[in-house]
Amino acid sequence: MDKKRILVVGSGGREHAILWKLRQSRRVGELFSSQANAGIAQIAEDLKNPVETAEDVARLVEQAKTLGIDITIVGSDKPLELGVVDAFQDAGLAILGPTRDAAQIEWDKVFAKYLMVRNNIPTAPFTVFTELEPALRHVHERRDLPFMVKASRLARGQGALKCKDESQAVFQLERILKTKSFGEDQAAIVEKCLTGSELSVTAITDGESFQTWPYIRDYKKLLDGDKGGNCGSMGAWGPASLGKGKFLIHRQVKRRVVEPVLRALRVRGRTFVGWLYPGIMVNLFGVKVLEFNARLGNPEAQVLMRRLRTDLLDIVEAILARQLKKLKIEWHRKYAVCVVMATEGYPQADEDEYPKASIEGLHEAAKVPTVVVFHGGTMEENNVIYTAGGRPLSVTALGDTLVEARERVYDAVEWRISCPKLKYRLDIAQI
Incomplete structure (x- = not known):
C-alpha cells in the first residue's frame, strides 16, 4: 500500500490538529508543514515557508513538486486569499480548499454581505464606507446603540x-x-448588532454535495463573562446543544444559509x-x-478533530474525487472542550511583539x-518550548x-502547564 505524502498549509493550532488527526491514519506516510511550530515539528517536516506573499x-508549489506531495490541505485564510489553491491546480497538484474567487466570501466581507442580500441569506442590515468623514457622520446620527464596526x-x-x-x-x-x-484597501462596515446565541457551523463540500458537522460554541471575547474585546477565540466546546429547537435551527442553517450560499457561488463560476x-x-x-x-x-478545528472518528484522509479523498455523498462521517460520542492559552498583550500586539517565555509542564499535562x-505560536530552542505568538496553546480534552x-x-x-506570560479564561464550557 502506497502511503500518502501530505502537506498542510498553516502554522497554528488548527493545522496542528489537522496533522495530528492525519497522523492516526494507516494510509498516511510523511507529513509536511508549510511552517511548523514546536508541536507540529514533532510530527511533520518543516518547509519553513510562511506563505505570506505571491x-x-x-515557492510552495515548487517545494510540493520536489517532495512528491500527493495532497495539500489549506488550513489558514491568508494563503487562500493569495490564490494558493489556484496555483496548485494550475500545476496539476491535488489540493483541498477553495479557489481565491470562492474564498472571497471570507477575505472580502463587503462581497459576502452583498452576496447574502442578493440571495436572501439572513444577515444584519449594514452600510459600507470607504472614506472616513461620511462614516463619522453616519455613526453620529445612529441611535441604535450598540452597533458593530467591522474591517472588510x-x-x-x-x-x-x-x-x-x-x-x-x-x-x-x-x-x-x-x-x-488592519492594512490597506480596507472598507468599514457598520451594521446592526445582533443578539442571541452565537454558534459556529462547519460544512464540508466537494462542490456538488455537502455535509454539516456538529455545531461548536466558541468564545470570541477575551475575558471571563464574555467581556473585553474581540479576539480570534479563547476556547470552544462541542457538540453544542441547540435545545428544543434543534431541528428547526438545523433546517434553517441548511436551507437558508449553506445551500443558498454554495449555489450562489456556483452560478457565479466560483464553485466552493x-x-x-x-x-x-440564533x-x-x-x-x-x-x-x-x-x-x-480555530479553535473549532481542535474540537472537531478530537471528536472525529472517521479517517480524515478518507474525507479528503472523497472531497477531491467528488464522492462526498457516498461517505458516512462518524463521530466519537464524547464532548470535547478546548481552552486557549494566550500570550500577554494578545490580541493588541503585533506577532513579533509578544514576549518570549518558556512553557513548562506540557509532559505533565499530557x-x-x-x-x-x-x-x-510556539518555538523550540535547546529542547525548551517558548511562546512565539498570540495564542501559543490550545488545550483539549474529551x-x-x-x-x-x-x-x-x-x-x-491550571495545575500542570506553567508560563508567567500566558493567560486564559476560566469559564469556557461553563457559560
Whole structure:
C-alpha cells in the first residue's frame, strides 16, 4: 500500500490538529508543514515557508513538486486569499480548499454581505464606507446603540468591534480608514448588532454535495463573562446543544444559509470546495449569518478533530474525487472542550511583539486522561518550548459529559502547564 505524502498549509493550532488527526491514519506516510511550530515539528517536516506573499505561494508549489506531495490541505485564510489553491491546480497538484474567487466570501466581507442580500441569506442590515468623514457622520446620527464596526478584509480575528457609544465607533473607524491598522484597501462596515446565541457551523463540500458537522460554541471575547474585546477565540466546546429547537435551527442553517450560499457561488463560476464555516446568531426569530469563513475555525478545528472518528484522509479523498455523498462521517460520542492559552498583550500586539517565555509542564499535562495540547505560536530552542505568538496553546480534552471534559482541560491548564506570560479564561464550557 502506497502511503500518502501530505502537506498542510498553516502554522497554528488548527493545522496542528489537522496533522495530528492525519497522523492516526494507516494510509498516511510523511507529513509536511508549510511552517511548523514546536508541536507540529514533532510530527511533520518543516518547509519553513510562511506563505505570506505571491512569491511564497510559487515557492510552495515548487517545494510540493520536489517532495512528491500527493495532497495539500489549506488550513489558514491568508494563503487562500493569495490564490494558493489556484496555483496548485494550475500545476496539476491535488489540493483541498477553495479557489481565491470562492474564498472571497471570507477575505472580502463587503462581497459576502452583498452576496447574502442578493440571495436572501439572513444577515444584519449594514452600510459600507470607504472614506472616513461620511462614516463619522453616519455613526453620529445612529441611535441604535450598540452597533458593530467591522474591517472588510482579513484582520486576524480582530477587525470587529461592538460599539457601545460614538467614541468607540470613531476609534474603530479611524483604525480602519485613517491609520490603516488592519492594512490597506480596507472598507468599514457598520451594521446592526445582533443578539442571541452565537454558534459556529462547519460544512464540508466537494462542490456538488455537502455535509454539516456538529455545531461548536466558541468564545470570541477575551475575558471571563464574555467581556473585553474581540479576539480570534479563547476556547470552544462541542457538540453544542441547540435545545428544543434543534431541528428547526438545523433546517434553517441548511436551507437558508449553506445551500443558498454554495449555489450562489456556483452560478457565479466560483464553485466552493473544502470547509465552509459560517458564524451564525440564533434567537427567537431564527438564524442570521455574522460572517463566512472559507476554512476550518480555530479553535473549532481542535474540537472537531478530537471528536472525529472517521479517517480524515478518507474525507479528503472523497472531497477531491467528488464522492462526498457516498461517505458516512462518524463521530466519537464524547464532548470535547478546548481552552486557549494566550500570550500577554494578545490580541493588541503585533506577532513579533509578544514576549518570549518558556512553557513548562506540557509532559505533565499530557498525563491527564484524554488531554491533548495543540501548539499555535510556539518555538523550540535547546529542547525548551517558548511562546512565539498570540495564542501559543490550545488545550483539549474529551469526556462522557461536558463537565468531565471541562474538568480535565482545566486540570491541565491550571495545575500542570506553567508560563508567567500566558493567560486564559476560566469559564469556557461553563457559560
